[in-house]
Amino acid sequence: MLKIGIIGAGRIGRVHAESLTKYVKGAEIKAISDVNVTDELTTWAASKGIAQVYADYRQILQDPEIDAVLVCSSTHTHAPISIEAARAGKHIFCEKPIDSDIGRIKEVLAEVEKAGVKFQVGFNRRFDHNFKAIKARVLAGDIGEPHIIRVTSRDPDAPPIEYVKVSGGMFFDMTIHDFDMIRYLSGSEVTEVYACGGVLVNPEIGQAGDIDTAVITLKLANGALGVIDNSRKAVYGYDQRAEVFGSKGAVQTRNDTDSTAIYSCEGGVIAEKPKYFFLERYMQSFADEMQCFIDAIVNDTPTLVNGNDGLQPVLIAIAAKRSLEEGRAVKLSEIGSLSI
Amino acid sequence: MLKIGIIGAGRIGRVHAESLTKYVKGAEIKAISDVNVTDELTTWAASKGIAQVYADYRQILQDPEIDAVLVCSSTHTHAPISIEAARAGKHIFCEKPIDSDIGRIKEVLAEVEKAGVKFQVGFNRRFDHNFKAIKARVLAGDIGEPHIIRVTSRDPDAPPIEYVKVSGGMFFDMTIHDFDMIRYLSGSEVTEVYACGGVLVNPEIGQAGDIDTAVITLKLANGALGVIDNSRKAVYGYDQRAEVFGSKGAVQTRNDTDSTAIYSCEGGVIAEKPKYFFLERYMQSFADEMQCFIDAIVNDTPTLVNGNDGLQPVLIAIAAKRSLEEGRAVKLSEIGSLSI
Amino acid sequence: MLKIGIIGAGRIGRVHAESLTKYVKGAEIKAISDVNVTDELTTWAASKGIAQVYADYRQILQDPEIDAVLVCSSTHTHAPISIEAARAGKHIFCEKPIDSDIGRIKEVLAEVEKAGVKFQVGFNRRFDHNFKAIKARVLAGDIGEPHIIRVTSRDPDAPPIEYVKVSGGMFFDMTIHDFDMIRYLSGSEVTEVYACGGVLVNPEIGQAGDIDTAVITLKLANGALGVIDNSRKAVYGYDQRAEVFGSKGAVQTRNDTDSTAIYSCEGGVIAEKPKYFFLERYMQSFADEMQCFIDAIVNDTPTLVNGNDGLQPVLIAIAAKRSLEEGRAVKLSEIGSLSI
Amino acid sequence: MLKIGIIGAGRIGRVHAESLTKYVKGAEIKAISDVNVTDELTTWAASKGIAQVYADYRQILQDPEIDAVLVCSSTHTHAPISIEAARAGKHIFCEKPIDSDIGRIKEVLAEVEKAGVKFQVGFNRRFDHNFKAIKARVLAGDIGEPHIIRVTSRDPDAPPIEYVKVSGGMFFDMTIHDFDMIRYLSGSEVTEVYACGGVLVNPEIGQAGDIDTAVITLKLANGALGVIDNSRKAVYGYDQRAEVFGSKGAVQTRNDTDSTAIYSCEGGVIAEKPKYFFLERYMQSFADEMQCFIDAIVNDTPTLVNGNDGLQPVLIAIAAKRSLEEGRAVKLSEIGSLSI
Incomplete structure (x- = not known):
């Protein structure tokens, strides 16, 4: 079982948590982080069997047991967090868009390349x-x-x-x-x-x-x-x-x-x-993109939505x-x- | 959380186990029984988090922690097992048909009535x-x-x-x-x-x-x-x-x-x-009939497919x-x- | 050009007149008869280029120039008029039903057989x-x-x-x-x-x-x-x-x-x-059944809705x-x- | 009954002739012209009941009995013929495009305006x-x-x-x-x-x-x-x-x-x-545009596809x-x- 950390507990982070819990084989969520750790979040995380809730995503990146992270935080943090995650050797699922600056996207892709980690962008459709x-x-x-x-x-x-x-x-x-x-x-x-x-x-x-x-x-x-x-x-x-x-x-x-x-x-x-x-229409596609990401890690195959696709x-x-x-x-x- | 026992680990028993594990809220499977307890069954049950596997369904009926049973055994055993389950005070989900003999069906319904347990028949469509x-x-x-x-x-x-x-x-x-x-x-x-x-x-x-x-x-x-x-x-x-x-x-x-x-x-x-x-077409309906059964027990409301419907x-x-x-x-x- | 006589100038008789005038090749209407010859009918017939309007259908049957008749009169007259038409050597398009009496239908079919004329029943669908x-x-x-x-x-x-x-x-x-x-x-x-x-x-x-x-x-x-x-x-x-x-x-x-x-x-x-x-849905089929009838006469081929079909x-x-x-x-x- | 002259006996000219003969009320074709008057054209025209076949469209324009013309000739002749027709006081149905030169189109529209004749362009769809x-x-x-x-x-x-x-x-x-x-x-x-x-x-x-x-x-x-x-x-x-x-x-x-x-x-x-x-899909629309043109003349109402639409x-x-x-x-x- 792969261990997953989710960075960002907003709507899309929770959609992925739901998919991982219910539908996806071969992975479990170990931790979730959010800049706002509320009681509601803690209760919700417990109900999903997520052991740890952090305010600082770095605690996820530092956990050696965690194999992969989902970057579901605010758009402007996608690039810097992805770069840190790559350097920490974590496989990365990054919500779209990676960034609005082409230069920064290229930086992310270079770090991913260097780290040799899997990288998938959230084009669920x-x-x-x-x-x-x-x-x-x-x-x-x-x-x-x-x-x-x-x-x-x-x-x-x-x-x-x-x-x-x-x-x-x-x-x-x-x-x-x-x-x-x-x-x-x-x-x-x-x-x-x-x-x-x-x-x-x-x-x-x-x-x-x-x-x-x-x-x-x-x-x-x-x-x-x-x-x-x-x-x-x-x-x-x-x-x-x-x-x-x-x-x-x-x-x-x-x-x-x-x-x-x-x-x-x-x-x-x-x-x-x-x-x-989109939640009604694309719910199954969110689960399937998660499964695809997990399978790419487990089988060491390319992800289906790679850096260039981002x-x-x-x-x-x-x-x-x-x-x-x-x-x-x-x-x-x-x-x-x-x-x- | 209601505790469920499944009697009969054939195709439909496993479909319901899958639904209860993945989709249904408010219930968990405690035990499953089958006349043939094989290694395959034991492994499968473990993978679903089912604690006990019995050869004799009576062990399910005797477990005071179990609130409700799913009667998924051979058709000719639906009626006698349902009668025993009612007498044991278990809520009953019975696969269709209850029996091919009208007299025996009426006997089942009388016992259910007497025991005051919930009874739902498996008309999933x-x-x-x-x-x-x-x-x-x-x-x-x-x-x-x-x-x-x-x-x-x-x-x-x-x-x-x-x-x-x-x-x-x-x-x-x-x-x-x-x-x-x-x-x-x-x-x-x-x-x-x-x-x-x-x-x-x-x-x-x-x-x-x-x-x-x-x-x-x-x-x-x-x-x-x-x-x-x-x-x-x-x-x-x-x-x-x-x-x-x-x-x-x-x-x-x-x-x-x-x-x-x-x-x-x-x-x-x-x-x-x-x-x-039917597995492709009606999978969601199998999950929904389970949820309906669980909700009827939890809320003490009538089931949507009752004895007369059977x-x-x-x-x-x-x-x-x-x-x-x-x-x-x-x-x-x-x-x-x-x-x- | 085949010459056609229409017996009965009610709704369906006029539908066929319209088809023959507008869509059907190889035929023209020479006469129409109706038990009620009104001014309206006379005017309508003129507008369709129908030369003669009779009160008595026998005038149609006696006209040696007329090759075929459409029996569009009241249902109870279908059989007797068809018999007369067959004896007069006219090809017959008979509206459905031929009759409600099986014996009379068989009589009609026997006369048609004897006369060697074409016979088509109005199952336009x-x-x-x-x-x-x-x-x-x-x-x-x-x-x-x-x-x-x-x-x-x-x-x-x-x-x-x-x-x-x-x-x-x-x-x-x-x-x-x-x-x-x-x-x-x-x-x-x-x-x-x-x-x-x-x-x-x-x-x-x-x-x-x-x-x-x-x-x-x-x-x-x-x-x-x-x-x-x-x-x-x-x-x-x-x-x-x-x-x-x-x-x-x-x-x-x-x-x-x-x-x-x-x-x-x-x-x-x-x-x-x-x-x-039916007028909206089946208008083209009315025209096509007419064309089929005309073609069967011209080419001496069987009609597509024969006596047994009636x-x-x-x-x-x-x-x-x-x-x-x-x-x-x-x-x-x-x-x-x-x-x- | 309006009397119509068709200028140009190619495919579209004959489509309009067919519509006028079969479906359109209030008009009949008196003459057709084509630069190539062949035996085939003469025979075809006779079969449609068209009295006159000319090699020179001017004979149509000179016929005082003819109320309206359909300009179905080669595209580069649409404008000059339309101008002549307007000057001859004929109502004009002109196939599209009027011309590929904006100046020439405006000339046509000015002549139509001056003559006070109806003008409809062949946007049948x-x-x-x-x-x-x-x-x-x-x-x-x-x-x-x-x-x-x-x-x-x-x-x-x-x-x-x-x-x-x-x-x-x-x-x-x-x-x-x-x-x-x-x-x-x-x-x-x-x-x-x-x-x-x-x-x-x-x-x-x-x-x-x-x-x-x-x-x-x-x-x-x-x-x-x-x-x-x-x-x-x-x-x-x-x-x-x-x-x-x-x-x-x-x-x-x-x-x-x-x-x-x-x-x-x-x-x-x-x-x-x-x-x-287009012949299969739009046949009824060709008939309906003809009826619309005829009705505009008869009722002295605007055409539904006017000069600006051209x-x-x-x-x-x-x-x-x-x-x-x-x-x-x-x-x-x-x-x-x-x-x-």
């Missing part, structure tokens, strides 16, 4: 049953050469304005998953981005310097075109669809629902709305932001090691 | 997300008065001939779930049955005295009509659909699939086949068998306390 | 694109041996009570199409019928001696089972679905809608209701009525040449 | 039942404010290279319909375009100076974003879908199929491919072409009266 089904068709050659990759990604509601102000913008907190999905489904790197956006959901978002609606076009190294459409607010729920179209066919996915029930009445023929939000979406997001500002397509080669 | 969605529409009044209840229930493949010879026949081992579903969805009792069947899948099933394909029509006390179609073998997988049609509308469910992916190619537009069989489908199955033999509709009032 | 798609799969062997044939047939609203009183009952005015569909899709003859019905839509229908809701089970000569469910009133519209299930797979059809639009909103994900009723559904309807009265399965061999 | 269903939801306010309008438009196969060389490019011969659809569905004008494209289907198309795959993003005056994805070749058939997403919900359409049949077998659950190409998509196509060349978003205000 790669483990979703629907997107995996698309990927399987692509890998099987059923699509032929990919020509167009489409991702529709719309949240059921906008986050609080306070969050919008500090998140780095929609491309960094939301679209970054879609940038990863385009890379994952196409099996190719993005070379150029054009982003078009607007403030249509809530003018406060605009006042905070962000957008809430966007269409982003991407050119890929293999010649294919990617296109993403985003909205902060779809009143009917979390809209998460994708399509890969190619020389031999196309594969697309619809949303998941709580049941397949169809109600026919005078008003129409009514199916259920999509599952409400780097590229940040590069794309930076390019998208610049494209939006300048009204032109931006090549990733223009970005270099710049931060946002 | 009532806990399936799709059928629950139909039931919710019915209860909400969205269907109005139910007029027609349809159940399609087809297995992906016929069971081994050795099983067919001892199962009591298709109506008892397979359709019994559908009889329960008709009662559950309609909220009404079956009063009359007409069954029509044939041997179309495998002639050996006919030689064993059974059928493999059937259409059964049911009259309900509230005037509605029920209709079930069954096959032992649907080459495309486990086909489990239902529809309730009434004065204000209809609600129907489709099959579950592993993903929503749709592949469009020169050969057509291809969706996934239904989930393969009795009625057996009555219907007996009537269906007679109808098939005599080519006429058979009233349940004709059956009385007879066995098959 | 065989020409519907959806049911044809099922039939094509069956004929291609994609289903293997058929095991279960299901037809759901529900009207959007009950007919006027005055019609119910004279129609001969639901099995004759409504289910008769479904009886034909079971024969068509299975490619086999019905040998036994069990019918179960009730009055759930409107008690006046019961007072008129009829039922409004039914489930009918049929045994077929090839061993397959058929099942039909009927309602006089589906509030969401005309529900016309079918499924053939067999050893190699199943094929099913859904309802047609005016568009494929899906509206997602807070209330759900809403598709369109089925097309309202006879069998009436036999089944008589058996179904008796089954409903006697609560038992009724063999078609019991019916002989009896009328209802 | 506005009359398609699916797109009309989207538009109805938008007009009813069910979508709220439109935020994102998506059009997927993929042909089943690329046109011959000879056609590609003279068509003016994909944006002019194919995407122009989608530009119109974005305007139609959004109810707003396009202000800016970004186009991204590639040669992925056939390198010969690239050698001919065109592209075969594209994603185009559009900004609209009302703030909404439009996005179109195009391919010259979808192996599964004609893929024609759209979605409007807004503040109150979304509405999307799927493709039409020949039947609703679903075949379930060991290989999967298989639905039909989309209708093959002009704007050409402007957008010119902007898209420039965007593709320059790798930047192009404002329509930059285009002015320039030709491509």
Whole structure:
């Protein structure tokens, strides 16, 4: 049994704790740390059978029994904690994004390389049953050469304005998953981005310097075109669809629902709305990404979401932001090691 | 924490053990018994954290710490063990069918009544997300008065001939779930049955005295009509659909699939086949029926599948068998306390 | 160009006139007759380019230029007029049912045989694109041996009570199409019928001696089972679905809608209701049955809905009525040449 | 009855002739002209009841009995013939595009204005039942404010290279319909375009100076974003879908199929491919646009696709072409009266 330490006991840290406790084989949680150790946290940790609760994540890094850490703390601490963890010889699961600064991401990746530890980034949607089904068709050659990759990604509601102000913008907190999905489904790197956006959901978002609606076009190294459409607010729920179209066919996915029930009445023929939000839609994928991480350590195999997979979406997001500002397509080669 | 003893460590006993360990809150398994205690069983029990493994279920019944038992042994032992368990003051979850003899079922129910213990029968499909969605529409009044209840229930493949010879026949081992579903969805009792069947899948099933394909029509006390179609073998997988049609509308469910992916190619537009069989389709419902049972004990509320819910489908199955033999509709009032 | 005479200028007569005028190649309408020749009819006929309007259908039968007649008059006149038409050497398209008396139907078929004219019965649903798609799969062997044939047939609203009183009952005015569909899709003859019905839509229908809701089970000569469910009133519209299930797979059809639009909103994900009723759903099939009839004459090939196809559904309807009265399965061999 | 003259007896001219003959009320075709009057054309015209066949379209324009003309000749003749027709006082249905030169289009519109004749452009897809269903939801306010309008438009196969060389490019011969659809569905004008494209289907198309795959993003005056994805070749058939997403919900359409049949077998659950190409998918819309044109004349109401609706998509196509060349978003205000 691998011993795991979780750094950061917020929502996503607890989601991973739940997965490790209930679904994942071959690992157990030994300790969790959070800058705020409350009674609630202590009680919760006990109920999950987690032996130790620390205020300082360094106690986790110093525990020689702990094999791997999950970096689930605030975004700006992902990079420095990952670097420390690598130096401490811990395998690392790092929540996305690694950082918003390309230089710092490269530093992290260099330390990981040097330490020879496993490193996986939290792009959980790669483990979703629907997107995996698309990927399987692509890998099987059923699509032929990919020509167009489409991702529709719309949240059921906008986050609080306070969050919008500090998140780095929609491309960094939301679209970054879609940038990863385009890379994952196409099996190719993005070379150029054009982003078009607007403030249509809530003018406060605009006042905070962000957008809430966007269409982003991407050119890929293999010649294919990617296109993403985003909205902060779809009143009917979390809209998460994708399509890969190619020389031999196309594969697309619809949303998941709580049941397949169809109600026919005078008003129409009514199916259920999509599952409400990411916890409902992606819960199984969170468990599966954990299992994947544990298996990579146990079997000494590569993780399925590696350091470059953490780097590229940040590069794309930076390019998208610049494209939006300048009204032109931006090549990733223009970005270099710049931060946002 | 309630303490549970599982009697019978076959497939369904282990399914429930898995659910209790992983998903169910408020209970833990203390002991399991099986007539064959093998090394494999001992190892498996240990891996699930089950402290005791017995060859004799009476050791479970005699353990004063054990609050409730799951009767997962061979069908012909369901009734006698349930009676003993009731007398020992244990709450009882009994796999379906309770028995094939109406008299013995009534004996069980009388002992349960006398002992004042909880009693739940293993009609897990009532806990399936799709059928629950139909039931919710019915209860909400969205269907109005139910007029027609349809159940399609087809297995992906016929069971081994050795099983067919001892199962009591298709109506008892397979359709019994559908009889329960008709009662559950309609909220009404079956009063009359007409069954029509044939041997179309495998002639050996006919030689064993059974059928493999059937259409059964049911009259309900509230005037509605029920209709079930069954096959032992649907080459495309486990086909489990239902529809309730009434004065204000209809609600129907489709099959579950592993993903929503749709592949469009020169050969057509291809969706996934239904989930393969009951373990794939109904796993969550097994967990949910366990939770329901535990909650009924903890909160001292009625179970959602009670003794009468165990009795009625057996009555219907007996009537269906007679109808098939005599080519006429058979009233349940004709059956009385007879066995098959 | 074949010259056609239409006998009976009611709704269905005009539907056929419309088809012949607009869609059908190789024929033109020379005359139409109706017991009530009104100004409206005369004007309508002129607008369709129909040269002659008669009160007496015999004028059509006596016109040597007229090659074929459509018998669209009242049901009780179908048989005598068809006999006269056959004797006059006219090819005959006869609306369903030919008659409710088996003896009279056999008389018609004998006269048709003797005269050597073409005879087609108006089971238009065989020409519907959806049911044809099922039939094509069956004929291609994609289903293997058929095991279960299901037809759901529900009207959007009950007919006027005055019609119910004279129609001969639901099995004759409504289910008769479904009886034909079971024969068509299975490619086999019905040998036994069990019918179960009730009055759930409107008690006046019961007072008129009829039922409004039914489930009918049929045994077929090839061993397959058929099942039909009927309602006089589906509030969401005309529900016309079918499924053939067999050893190699199943094929099913859904309802047609005016568009494929899906509206997602807070209330759900809403598709369109089925097309309202038979004129909306089956208009193209009416045109195609006409073309089929014309082509059979021009090419001297068999019609696709022949005399026996007109006879069998009436036999089944008589058996179904008796089954409903006697609560038992009724063999078609019991019916002989009896009328209802 | 209005009298119609058709100028140009190619494929689309004959499609309109078919519609006028079979489906459209209130009009009849008096004459047709084509630069090549062959025996085949004469025979075909006779079979449709068209009295006159001319080599010179001017004979149609000079016929005082003719009320309206359909301009179905080669694209480069649309503008001059429309101008002559307007001067001759004929109402004009003009196939798209009016011209590829903005100046010439404006000349046509000025002449039409001066003559006071009706003018309708052949954007038939506005009359398609699916797109009309989207538009109805938008007009009813069910979508709220439109935020994102998506059009997927993929042909089943690329046109011959000879056609590609003279068509003016994909944006002019194919995407122009989608530009119109974005305007139609959004109810707003396009202000800016970004186009991204590639040669992925056939390198010969690239050698001919065109592209075969594209994603185009559009900004609209009302703030909404439009996005179109195009391919010259979808192996599964004609893929024609759209979605409007807004503040109150979304509405999307799927493709039409020949039947609703679903075949379930060991290989999967298989639905039909989309209708093959535009003649199969859009036949009814061709008839409906004709009826709309005739009704506008008869009732002296505006046509539903007016001169500006003919002009704007050409402007957008010119902007898209420039965007593709320059790798930047192009404002329509930059285009002015320039030709491509």
